[in-house]
Amino acid sequence: MASLQELTNYEATSPDNVMDVRTEFLEPIHSTGNTFKHTFRIDTMGFLDKNTLLCFKPLANANSGNLRANTFNGVLGSVKRVRLLFGDFEIQDLDSVGMWATLNHLLKMRPDSRLKKMGHYLANQLHTEVLQDTDTSISAQGGLGQTGQIYPNNDTSGINYGLFDNSSATGGGNVAINSFAITDTAGSNIKCAIPLGMLVPALEERNIPLFLFTDYKVFLEVEFNSATSEWCNNIGNNAYNANANLSATDGTVQFTEVELLIDYLIFPSKVQEDYRAETQSDGGLTLDFMNVASVEKTIPVGSANIKQQVEHRINAVDTEIHYLQQIKKLPASVNGWNRVLLDQRSDAISIQNIQYNINGVNVFPEPIFSPLQHYNQLAYNLGQDLQLDKPFFCKDPNTCSSLLSPPSGQILGKFNVNALDLQSTHGNGMIRGNGTMIGNYPIRVIYERKPLPSTQSEVTGNPIACEAEIGVMDVNYFVGQTRLVNVVSMPNGGMNIGVSNL
Numbered sequence: 001m002a003s004l005q006e007l008t009n010y011e012a013t014s015p016d017n018v019m020d021v022r023t024e025f026l027e028p029i030h031s032t033g034n035t036f037k038h039t040f041r042i043d044t045m046g047f048l049d050k051n052t053l054l055c056f057k058p059l060a061n062a063n064s065g066n067l068r069a070n071t072f073n074g075v076l077g078s079v080k081r082v083r084l085l086f087g088d089f090e091i092q093d094l095d096s097v098g099m100w101a102t103l104n105h106l107l108k109m110r111p112d113s114r115l116k117k118m119g120h121y122l123a124n125q126l127h128t129e130v131l132q133d134t135d136t137s138i139s140a141q142g143g144l145g146q147t148g149q150i151y152p153n154n155d156t157s158g159i160n161y162g163l164f165d166n167s168s169a170t171g172g173g174n175v176a177i178n179s180f181a182i183t184d185t186a187g188s189n190i191k192c193a194i195p196l197g198m199l200v201p202a203l204e205e206r207n208i209p210l211f212l213f214t215d216y217k218v219f220l221e222v223e224f225n226s227a228t229s230e231w232c233n234n235i236g237n238n239a240y241n242a243n244a245n246l247s248a249t250d251g252t253v254q255f256t257e258v259e260l261l262i263d264y265l266i267f268p269s270k271v272q273e274d275y276r277a278e279t280q281s282d283g284g285l286t287l288d289f290m291n292v293a294s295v296e297k298t299i300p301v302g303s304a305n306i307k308q309q310v311e312h313r314i315n316a317v318d319t320e321i322h323y324l325q326q327i328k329k330l331p332a333s334v335n336g337w338n339r340v341l342l343d344q345r346s347d348a349i350s351i352q353n354i355q356y357n358i359n360g361v362n363v364f365p366e367p368i369f370s371p372l373q374h375y376n377q378l379a380y381n382l383g384q385d386l387q388l389d390k391p392f393f394c395k396d397p398n399t400c401s402s403l404l405s406p407p408s409g410q411i412l413g414k415f416n417v418n419a420l421d422l423q424s425t426h427g428n429g430m431i432r433g434n435g436t437m438i439g440n441y442p443i444r445v446i447y448e449r450k451p452l453p454s455t456q457s458e459v460t461g462n463p464i465a466c467e468a469e470i471g472v473m474d475v476n477y478f479v480g481q482t483r484l485v486n487v488v489s490m491p492n493g494g495m496n497i498g499v500s501n502l
Contacts, residue, residue: 019267022046026260035254036226042218042262047207049263050197053121054079054222056258057189058232064184066236067248068177070342071158073102074124075192077231077344078255081223082199087216089499091485092202095294098225099327100478101198102344103417107387114387121193123180125158126340128389128411143403143459150391150405152340159233159246164408166240166335175238175246182232186256193261196220202289202483205431207265209275212285212487215494220260228253230343245332246339279495284488288432290322291483291501299328299473304453314443314477319501322435322480323381324356324443326418331471333407335464340410348395348413349449349469356420357444358436363420367448371396374418381419383426388415400466403457407467418447432482445477 022045028038042048058075060067069075076098084092094100106114106124119125128150135145144164154160155178162174180190197203199222210218225231227250234248278285295314302308314324327346332338338345353369355362368374371394378393379385386393391405395413399405405412422436451469456462486498 019265021049022264022266024262024264026262028258031258034226035256035258036224038222038224038258040220040222040260042210042220042260043264044210044212044214044216044218046211046264046266048196048203048210049207049265050195050200050203052196052263053193053261054196054199054258055191055193055261056224056255057186057191058182058253059186059189059256060182060184060253062252063234063236063248065181066177066234067182067253068159068180068233068235069123069182069192070231070233070340070344071124071126071152072341073098073106073231073344074119074122075231076101076106076122076124076194076198077342078225078253079194079199079222080225081221083219083221084200084202085219085221086213086485086497086499087218089216089485089497091289091483091499092200092291094199094201094292096327096476096478097199098231099344099346099476100201100292100294100325101194103325103327103478104382105198107415108382108384109387111387121195123158123190123192125156125179127153127156129153143457143461143463144406144408146403149403149409150389150411151409152411159235161246161340161410162238162240164406164410166243166337166408175235177235182253191257196260201292201480204290206287206289209272209287210264211272212275212279212495213497216497222258224255226251227343233339233342240336243334243336244339245336245342247342276489279487279489284486286432287485287487289483289485290431291481293479293481295477295479297475297477299447299449299475301472302449302451302470304451304468304470307448307450309446309448312445312447312475312477314445314479316438316443316479316481317440318438320432320435320437320482321443322421322423322431322482323478324420324422324445324480325381325478326354326445326447327476327478328418328473329475330469330473333467335408335467337407337410337467338414341414345414346417347469347473348393348416350395350397350400350413350452350466351450353448354418355446357441357446358422359439360441367446371399374416377421378417378419380421392416395466397466400455401457403459403463403465407464432484435480435482443479 353367355367
């Protein structure tokens, strides 16, 4: 029974402290002389939030005013590698991180969010249009510019690409930058910002409890892409009749004002003490993160209309795998038709099939071959549909012959990704136990293509319906794995950590 004193106590009781957010700019502790590699030391307090921003300004050292980040994924392509380390323990090391972030984050966003919101952060601005009427300025080129065809929208995209064929220098003369030009004056350039959750897979599902690692130095290393031609356009390179591809010269863009706008989440002391108490339990506290490995392979040159089969083996012994994603690229188009996506692409092959062998067993009864099957597997992997126009992914013979989006429109089959989903469920926040354990067998990817030569349509003017596919292909696999970090309290009050893939 409550006492009279308790019943007549009208003093307000203070609830637990609510979460606080501490935001501050963090300068790199070390930067290379060429401004491409930067190392940050992160304070070990609170939780590291995935909305922390990597901020920087691109700066031209040549061709000022003619440069712009490609309109497809913007400055995401400028980030080459990201590493996250707790002392000497490597939590994350992802190469080609810009391509991974494009597929797994940017292209999962609704187009209005990707273009209207992220466009202010990433300087991506690629709008497409379906021609409502025949475009007479293009139709003279034969079979192009017809009603229903899909092209980049020159008026609303970040770059006006001019005419789409390569027969005339006039088209190149009309090229212009509509927004976010990169100049040699930092004050005139947009300050770009990339959420750290897009670059560090370990931050996808959880915020990192930095306060547990006070005995260790936490470092974030960011390396920018010095191969400027892979992600940046130069509109001065516009001699379309000479197959120019609008790409910038390597090394013509550097990076200034590089810093982290970092968010530390400060939870009530009870929350932090619960974490510390768990580190004192038997076995300590185990944190699971998503680790993504990048594995490079090649497919040798093929022969036109001849089947070519290759097998790639990926060593993932004694790890838990969540997915495989295959990015593949043909040599630069001899027609200069990579000038929209540049190197930020994954080229389609008109006739291709793929089979995966996991733990010695084929995943599919027969290799999957239709564009719909390939697309479904990617949708299973991403947990949703890819937010792109059909021609970006589909380059099957029917799509090519229909001239839905001719190769000269520069988007046909430019983002075709083969993927395999190995997760049991999606969207439940689980990492450990949600994938597939790989035993002593390597993962085998059996890929087959029947490359076509440059193929012309039979419509008036004989425009090219499919560009040549016989070249050597550079292949990059993204392998999503479980990574565990075990934190144990020591008798002296310190923390001991261990990192493993089991």
